[in-house]
Amino acid sequence: xxxxxxxxxPSWRLGRSLGIDLLSTKGKTCSFDCIYCQLGKTVxxxxxxxxxxxxxxxxxxxxxxxxxxxxxxxxxxxxEPTLASNLGEAIELVRSILGLPVAVxxxxxxxxxxxxxxxxxxxxxxVAKLDAxxxxxxxxxxxxxxxxxxxxxxxxxxxxREEYQGKxxxxxxxxxxxxxxxxxxxxxxxxxxxxxxxxxxxxxxCAVQPLTPENISEIKRAFxxxxxxxxxxxxxxPEVVPLDLEETLRRRPQ
Ligand code: SF4
Numbered sequence: 001x002x003x004x005x006x007x008x009x010p011s012w013r014l015g016r017s018l019g020i021d022l023l024s025t026k027g028k029t030c031s032f033d034c035i036y037c038q039l040g041k042t043v044x045x046x047x048x049x050x051x052x053x054x055x056x057x058x059x060x061x062x063x064x065x066x067x068x069x070x071x072x073x074x075x076x077x078x079x080e081p082t083l084a085s086n087l088g089e090a091i092e093l094v095r096s097i098l099g100l101p102v103a104v105x106x107x108x109x110x111x112x113x114x115x116x117x118x119x120x121x122x123x124x125x126x127v128a129k130l131d132a133x134x135x136x137x138x139x140x141x142x143x144x145x146x147x148x149x150x151x152x153x154x155x156x157x158x159x160x161r162e163e164y165q166g167k168x169x170x171x172x173x174x175x176x177x178x179x180x181x182x183x184x185x186x187x188x189x190x191x192x193x194x195x196x197x198x199x200x201x202x203x204x205x206c207a208v209q210p211l212t213p214e215n216i217s218e219i220k221r222a223f224x225x226x227x228x229x230x231x232x233x234x235x236x237x238p239e240v241v242p243l244d245l246e247e248t249l250r251r252r253p254q
Contacts, residue, residue, distance in 0.1 A: 004053050005061050006077070006247045008070045012235035013127065013169065013198055014103055018070040020094060021077025021251055022084035023052045029079035031109045031146035034131075036175055036202040039078060039251075045145035049085040049110070058090055062097040065243065072125065075104040077251050082110040088119030103127060105171075109148050111156035117163065125167045127198065128157055131174075133184035141177055154188065161192050169196040174219055175208050182222035189226065197223050199231040 004024050011017035023029045027043035029052075073094045075081040081104055084090065091102050103125035110116045111128065120126050132138040135150035161168055170189050172178075178185070189197055199219055201210040211219075213233040223229045242248040 003061060003244060003247050004058055005065055006244065006251050007242050008068065008240045009242065009248060010237035010240045011072075011074070012232055012237050013171075013230065014074055014125070015071035016069065016238050016240050017072050017074040017103070018065065018068060018098070018100070019077060019248070019251060020058075020073055020075050020090070022058070022075060022081055022087060022090055023077055023079045025052065025078055027078070029083060030107070031080050031083065031144060031148075032107050033143040033145060034107075034173070035141055035143065035177075036173055036206045036208045038202065038204040038206050042079075042145060044079070046079075046083050047146040049083055049116075051085050053084070053086075055086060055089055055093055059093055059097065062094060066098060068243065070098075070100055072103045073098050073100045075102070075123075080107050080109070082106050082116045082120065087116075088122055091119065091122045101125065105129075107142070108153050108157055109144060109146050111160055112148060112152050117156070117160045120160065121164050121166070123166060125169065126160070126164065127169045127171050128160075129171050129173070130154070130157065130185075130188070131172055131178055133178075133181045133188055137178055137181070141173075141175065154191075157192055161194075167195045168192065169198055170194040171198040171200055173200045173202065174211050174216065175201065176211070179211060179215060179219070182219040186223045186225065189223065194226075195228065197226050197229045199223070199229065201232060203232060
């Protein structure tokens with residue numbers, strides 16, 4: 001049986017990040033099929049939440065990594081973590097056993113659900129994806145398999161922001177298709193009062209080319225009204241050695 005915990009990985013956003021994959025499926029399970037996904041095609045398109053990994057199994061694995069040095073325990077992995085129906089309980093379990101701050105990386109598509117917003121609110125950091133300023137571009141870039149519109153996702157993130165006391169980061173993956181949308185994205189980001197804006201471009205092997213450091217610098221300038229904007233080219237990454245290289249590469253191909 002493969003492990004649920006992987007890394008730690010050197011994250012440009014979260015330092016030494018111990019990964020928790022609450023899906024742990026063979027192949028990607030997601031509500032999106034983004035054109036830039038490093039994990040390849042969504043082989044398990046899913047729109048409803050269910051349990052993939054039991055809390056007993058997670059607890060047993062957490063006991064084995066209690067002494068690992070990390071800055072965050074991060075829910076990510078082979079797909080969209082909010083598809084796991086026990087995410088909220090898992091967040092509390094991770095915090096109680098590891099004593100680390102907890103982050104969740106989400107594609108935002110299930111934030112339209114009240115139960116998902118509530119469970120995400122238990123995390124210390126939520127990194128919410130929004131790559132497009134329109135429904136048309138959302139369909140082209142993220143290729144949702146779940147029935148959701150751009151307006152619904154924006155409204156869900158705004159609702160979450162109203163309730164959430166932790167750190168909300170907005171992650172925008174810039175590729176050729178949305179390269180010219182930085183000003184619109186900056187305006188939308190203002191509505192969320194995000195604590196951090198993360199300007200990303202796909203540097204790991206995938207089906208699309210990354211933008212250049214010059215492109216990303218220009219995009220960053222569009223976010224000049226935000227106090228805290230980080231970009232993938234400027235951020236530093238700590239040196240870390242993963243516990244199990246194979247399990248880590250399954251979630252984070254080089
Ligand atoms: S949301 Fe994340 S895991 Fe899902 S397809 Fe997009 S990049 Fe891949």
